[in-house]
Amino acid sequence: xxxxxxxxxxxxxxxxxxxxxxxxxxxxxxxxxxxxxxxxxxxxxxxxxxxxxxxxxxxxxxxxxxxxxxxxxxxxxxxxxxxxxxxxxxxxxxxxxxxxxxxxxxxxxxxxxxxxxxxxxxxxxxxxxxxxxxxxxxxxxxxxxxxxxxxxxxxxxxxxxxxxxxxxxxxxxxxxxxxxxxxxxxxxxxxxxxxxxxxxxxxxxxxxxxxxxxxxxxxxxxxxxxxxxxxxxxxxxxxxxxxxxxxxxxxxxxxxxxxxxxxxxxxxxxxxxx
Amino acid sequence: xxxxxxxxxxxxxxxxxxxxxxxxxxxxxxxxxxxxxxxxxxxxxxxxxxxxxxxxxxxxxxxxxxxxxxxxxxxxxxxxxxxxxxxxxxxxxxxxxxxxxxxxxxxxxxxxxxxxxxxxxxxxxxxxxxxxxxxxxxxxxxxxxxxxxxxxxxxxxxxxxxxxxxxxxxxxxxxxxxxxxxxxxxxxxxxxxxxxxxxxxxxxxxxxxxxxxxxxxxxxxxxxxxxxxxxxxxxxxxxxxxxxxx
Numbered sequence: 291x292x293x294x295x296x297x298x299x300x301x302x303x304x305x306x307x308x309x310x311x312x313x314x315x316x317x318x319x320x321x322x323x324x325x326x327x328x329x330x331x332x333x334x335x336x337x338x339x340x341x342x343x344x345x346x347x348x349x350x351x352x353x354x355x356x357x358x359x360x361x362x363x364x365x366x367x368x369x370x371x372x373x374x375x376x377x378x379x380x381x382x383x384x385x386x387x388x389x390x391x392x393x394x395x396x397x398x399x400x401x402x403x404x405x406x407x408x409x410x411x412x413x414x415x416x417x418x419x420x421x422x423x424x425x426x427x428x429x430x431x432x433x434x435x436x437x438x439x440x441x442x443x444x445x446x447x448x449x450x451x452x453x454x455x456x457x458x459x460x461x462x463x464x465x466x467x468x469x470x471x472x473x474x475x476x477x478x479x480x481x482x483x484x485x486x487x488x489x490x491x492x493x494x495x496x497x498x499x500x501x502x503x504x505x506x507x508x509x510x511x512x513x514x515x516x517x518x519x520x521x522x523x524x525x526x527x528x529x530x531x532x533x534x535x536x537x538x539x540x541x542x543x544x545x546x547x548x549x550x551x552x553x554x555x556x557x558x559x560x561x562x563x564x
Numbered sequence: 565x566x567x568x569x570x571x572x573x574x575x576x577x578x579x580x581x582x583x584x585x586x587x588x589x590x591x592x593x594x595x596x597x598x599x600x601x602x603x604x605x606x607x608x609x610x611x612x613x614x615x616x617x618x619x620x621x622x623x624x625x626x627x628x629x630x631x632x633x634x635x636x637x638x639x640x641x642x643x644x645x646x647x648x649x650x651x652x653x654x655x656x657x658x659x660x661x662x663x664x665x666x667x668x669x670x671x672x673x674x675x676x677x678x679x680x681x682x683x684x685x686x687x688x689x690x691x692x693x694x695x696x697x698x699x700x701x702x703x704x705x706x707x708x709x710x711x712x713x714x715x716x717x718x719x720x721x722x723x724x725x726x727x728x729x730x731x732x733x734x735x736x737x738x739x740x741x742x743x744x745x746x747x748x749x750x751x752x753x754x755x756x757x758x759x760x761x762x763x764x765x766x767x768x769x770x771x772x773x774x775x776x777x778x779x780x781x782x783x784x785x786x787x788x789x790x791x792x793x794x795x796x797x798x799x800x801x802x803x804x805x806x807x808x809x810x
Contacts, residue, residue, distance in 0.1 A: 316630065318619040343630060344593070344677065365660070365675030369594060369619075370799050378672040382662070390661060392680035392709075397631035413638060414681035416718050417711035423666060438719050470629030526621055533798070 303328035311338040313448040317346035322454040324516035343393035362389035371540040402445035403478035451479035462507035485516040580604040586643035596800035598646035654763025656712020659705035676709035683710040696729035698762035
């Protein structure tokens with residue numbers, strides 16, 4: 291493999307330094323859960339999470355395990371399974387700092403970095419208390435008619451983008467299909483770390499239909515293989531979420547003791563496979 | 565004898581009626597009843613209504629990632645959307661962040677999602693919250709995730725259209741910036757709504773009773789609607805069984 295280097299899952303997790311800002315995709319996208327467990331195993335600390343634009347079990351796990359100092363997000367929830375308990379507890383107590391946002395503001399701020407711009411303007415938001423708590427957001431005058439007030443969102447440039455994908459090719463290009471937020475994350479981030487189900491002996495650029503869903507290795511720093519790397523979440527089009535495992539998490543994570551038990555059960559049991 | 569129906573079925577039909585004539589309905593996070601209503605409206609329109617469900621593969625043709633829903637709304641291509649709220653106040657402000665003094669909240673909710681944007685841009689935003697109580701429908705929200713109305717000069721083609729709860733249906737009057745009671749669900753009275761609503765609102769002399777779903781509508785809800793919503797909300801779909809079968 292040329293371009294991005296193929297490394298072990300442990301090496302990938304070790305290459306994400308403590309204190310790094312880490313952009314992660316939503317639960318319905320391609321989430322690097324095996325890498326998340328590897329980060330917990332290596333005792334990652336003070337991560338500054340950026341949920342693009344929301345997260346679920348991934349952020350909740352990292353927060354519960356003490357890996358997170360702050361989180362910027364439009365929401366964190368376990369969806370049909372209810373609130374994200376470790377997130378709710380940590381944010382209410384102030385143990386984890388929160389930068390509350392709204393989905394399109396996170397997308398736009400990453401797009402600003404994609405384009406090398408200092409900010410992007412956004413509609414909406416004016417009159418929301420988000421403007422009061424996000425003091426770096428500014429209301430400016432649209433310089434063009436109708437000269438209405440508009441919100442300027444400073445660019446977000448995460449140190450790391452981290453996600454899982456169905457496969458990489460032998461040159462380190464990643465197939466992401468239509469999960470284009472992963473492309474935006476990779477364009478905006480300084481370095482992108484990707485786990486994949488497998489490395490296939492082909493070149494995505496040889497086939498236009500595959501190339502259309504590819505993230506070029508140009509943007510990718512590290513790749514590691516992780517079979518079922520999104521578990522217990524699903525990988526849309528490849529495998530479904532493990533409903534029972536997600537339910538088990540929601541039950542146990544509702545208390546700190548239960549969460550510790552979950553970590554004990556899952557980290558050890560999965561390590562052999564990961 | 566009129567058919568038996570569940571609370572969920574009544575709410576689905578109530579929300580679906582509000583979607584008449586909308587070409588494209590988008591459904592966001594944690595929205596099984598609004599999602600079911602969108603599929604019912606689609607069935608009524610003979611499949612002509614486009615329904616986009618966040619988190620779905622079968623009912624989501626977006627190919628530009630997470631931002632496309634918002635870009636699509638900004639382009640004016642989404643006619644209706646749904647917002648919930650841990651708190652909703654009488655001016656249509658919604659709070660999805662939490663209770664108490666920010667940031668050290670007494671109760672933390674998931675977060676504002678896309679509300680601070682879509683509420684401004686989607687013409688027909690339907691507020692949906694099954695719990696109808698003074699703790700949810702409050703005089704003033706603790707945190708404004710998204711405001712019900714905006715000052716003149718702020719770009720705002722969208723906003724609140726109606727509020728559907730487990731007890732009643734309200735419309736929203738943008739000029740008066742107040743809700744108006746449109747109908748009370750079977751079993752409720754104007755007095756019971758007044759007693760369980762924490763904010764002031766307008767009401768007609770004799771509010772209507774929300775019309776329950778008929779046999780044909782129930783068959784749609786229990787058939788194609790239930791099948792469609794099961795992809796994203798399997799637990800909800802499993803509960804959406806006819807009362808006589810339960």
